[in-house]
Amino acid sequence: MPIASLTxxxxxxxxxxxxIAAVFFCxxxxxxxxxxxxxxxxxxxxxxxxxxxxxxxxLAAGAIVAFRLSAKGADILxxxxxxxxxxxxxxxxxxxxALVGSHISLAVTLFVFGAANGAVDVTMNALGVEVERQAGRxxxxxxxxxxxxxxxxxxxxxxxxxxxGLPPAVHLTLVAVLLAGVMLAVRPSLPEASPAHDTxxxxxxxxxxxxxxxxxxxxxxxxxxxMADWSAVLLRDTLxxxxxxxxxxxxxxxxxxxxxxxxxxxxxxxxxxxxxxxFGNLLGAVALAAxxxxxxxxxxxxxxxxAGASLAIVxxxxxxxxxxxxRTTPGHGIALVASVGYAGFLLGPPVIGWIASxxxxxxxxxLLVVLMAALAAMSGQLREQ
Numbered sequence: 001m002p003i004a005s006l007t008x009x010x011x012x013x014x015x016x017x018x019x020i021a022a023v024f025f026c027x028x029x030x031x032x033x034x035x036x037x038x039x040x041x042x043x044x045x046x047x048x049x050x051x052x053x054x055x056x057x058x059l060a061a062g063a064i065v066a067f068r069l070s071a072k073g074a075d076i077l078x079x080x081x082x083x084x085x086x087x088x089x090x091x092x093x094x095x096x097x098a099l100v101g102s103h104i105s106l107a108v109t110l111f112v113f114g115a116a117n118g119a120v121d122v123t124m125n126a127l128g129v130e131v132e133r134q135a136g137r138x139x140x141x142x143x144x145x146x147x148x149x150x151x152x153x154x155x156x157x158x159x160x161x162x163x164x165g166l167p168p169a170v171h172l173t174l175v176a177v178l179l180a181g182v183m184l185a186v187r188p189s190l191p192e193a194s195p196a197h198d199t200x201x202x203x204x205x206x207x208x209x210x211x212x213x214x215x216x217x218x219x220x221x222x223x224x225x226x227m228a229d230w231s232a233v234l235l236r237d238t239l240x241x242x243x244x245x246x247x248x249x250x251x252x253x254x255x256x257x258x259x260x261x262x263x264x265x266x267x268x269x270x271x272x273x274x275x276x277x278x279f280g281n282l283l284g285a286v287a288l289a290a291x292x293x294x295x296x297x298x299x300x301x302x303x304x305x306x307a308g309a310s311l312a313i314v315x316x317x318x319x320x321x322x323x324x325x326x327r328t329t330p331g332h333g334i335a336l337v338a339s340v341g342y343a344g345f346l347l348g349p350p351v352i353g354w355i356a357s358x359x360x361x362x363x364x365x366x367l368l369v370v371l372m373a374a375l376a377a378m379s380g381q382l383r384e385q
Contacts, residue, residue, distance in 0.1 A: 217319075
């Protein structure tokens, strides 16, 4: 790991670290705030599960478009400026889905929100890498932990807002104003990413190992995306909970994921990545299957806790393995696995909606059981050669 540049004092690097950590937290807070009010927005428009799944696909499509354009935008504007512009669009777009009155308009607003979220995601990770380079030590795991902490906070605030009868439009507007204020406060401390250097060798065809690691990331992120957008709906519809209780599902998932992301390095060092992933995901799959069979709120929340804890370390471990085993550069291996994984995060929610419209939401969540079992089966690929 390179040492911090001599032009960057420790205090400036520390300030940049805090600033980008705040961005990660805000992104998680905003996204979870939207997730927590999905049932209310759906009921307000009167959408079926298939229609909601299609609208969520528009969010995924917007993010995919943003992923493709972000690299070019950063070359023209600079990564820091692109983050600020994307964050401004994010804050504007966050309350818009709660202000519409039709299926089409919801899809359009979610496309814009997804594009803004995708652009923020790409650029904040790029600046996180820059902070890591300047600091001379790993910080990315803790930054993703901050995103999870933001998600937990958003779920809790969403539950409180629903309990108080606060309309989704008012709730999400207040959150957007808060996020805009934080971005203005941290703006002076945000770093600028170093210029990219093209590596021709990194453009070769990926090998089977990289594709398998990408498949593991795809499975994990698909489950995470589905839990984010559909856990509240599952509790509300299948378990007949109140609107205030419905966000508890994602809150339980986010609490466990946040805790494990901050503790994941110590856990895998002590027990080994293969054992932790294999046992954790197998246990999570069994618990989630039991929750779907019993339709018990307590068992379901416990299963969500196990799912969050077991999935939390998949991305860090898989990305690190891809970096070590890449035949070109570590960055190329990580980029390939991450791009495949994020596709699962984006496509998971609409896939669950489409399956639910055909066979019911409980059956759709059965797909998550299969994916977690697959992760347990594939975990042996992480064993050092």
